[in-house]
Amino acid sequence: MRVIVLRWGHRPRDFRVTSHVALTARAFGASGIIIADVSDKTIEETLRKVVEEWGGPFSVEMGVPWRRCIKEWRDNGGVTVHLTVYGENIQTSDVMNRIRSSGRDLLILVGSRKVPSEFYKPEFSDFNVAVGNQPHSEVAALAVFLDRLFNGEELSRVFSGAKLRVFPSKHGKKILKVSA
Numbered sequence: 001m002r003v004i005v006l007r008w009g010h011r012p013r014d015f016r017v018t019s020h021v022a023l024t025a026r027a028f029g030a031s032g033i034i035i036a037d038v039s040d041k042t043i044e045e046t047l048r049k050v051v052e053e054w055g056g057p058f059s060v061e062m063g064v065p066w067r068r069c070i071k072e073w074r075d076n077g078g079v080t081v082h083l084t085v086y087g088e089n090i091q092t093s094d095v096m097n098r099i100r101s102s103g104r105d106l107l108i109l110v111g112s113r114k115v116p117s118e119f120y121k122p123e124f125s126d127f128n129v130a131v132g133n134q135p136h137s138e139v140a141a142l143a144v145f146l147d148r149l150f151n152g153e154e155l156s157r158v159f160s161g162a163k164l165r166v167f168p169s170k171h172g173k174k175i176l177k178v179s180a
Contacts, residue, residue: 002105003030003149004059004073005142008066008119009112010035015043020139021110022047022060028146029154030108032059036066055159070124073107079126082109082119083141087128095129096148102126108145110138 005025010018022033022043035043039062047060070080079102088095099106109119118124131141146154158165167174 001103003108003146004106005030005033005108005110006066006069007033007035007110007112008037008115010038010040010043011112012040014112015040017112017137017139019043019046021142023050024139024143025108025146026050026056026058027154028143029150029157030146031057032061034061034064034069036064036069039063053162053164055162057160067118067124070107070109073105074126076105078105078107080107080109080124081127081129081145082115082125083131083138083145084111084115084120084128085130085133085135086120087130089133090129090131090145090148095127099127099129100149106149108142110142112138 005021007018007021018035018040022035025033026047033047044060044062047058051058051060074080079099081099090096109115109125111119120128129145131144162178165176165178167176
């Protein structure tokens with residue numbers, strides 16, 4: 001199953017949060033990110049450097065109109081999942097089982113500012129999923145969702161082509177340089 005995150009509503013002042021959405025997507029098992037409607041070369045360069053140093057694969061697309069992106073994704077057989085505080089609760093419903101059992105590629109819709117009302121409709125979102133039904137960060141929601149989706153297995157993933165790897169230790173920071 002291929003998982004791509006669609007970030008909607010990025011504004012230049014959201015640079016850090018959008019970067020964190022992308023870094024979380026990569027670290028927690030997504031195959032790439034699409035930043036809808038705008039291009040932000042700073043974020044694109046940051047992500048390409050991370051992939052170059054820490055491995056991949058992880059794709060980055062920018063400027064794709066969100067409606068077109070969702071339509072094409074669904075036309076190609078993919079499923080869309082909108083992460084929203086108003087959705088089916090990830091803990092108290094069977095929504096994760098239904099998503100996994102689809103066996104289809106996933107496009108995860110992650111907003112920034114207030115999303116258009118279309119996001120909630122079946123024409124755009126196959127699933128509206130809530131990581132708890134309280135206000136929270138889209139970064140946290142994405143991390144919890146992906147961790148549940150992959151049953152924690154993404155946390156031991158080894159990225160191909162990495163030049164750097166963290167060597168887990170009880171104290172201090174240890175980074176290994178990987179020879180090509």
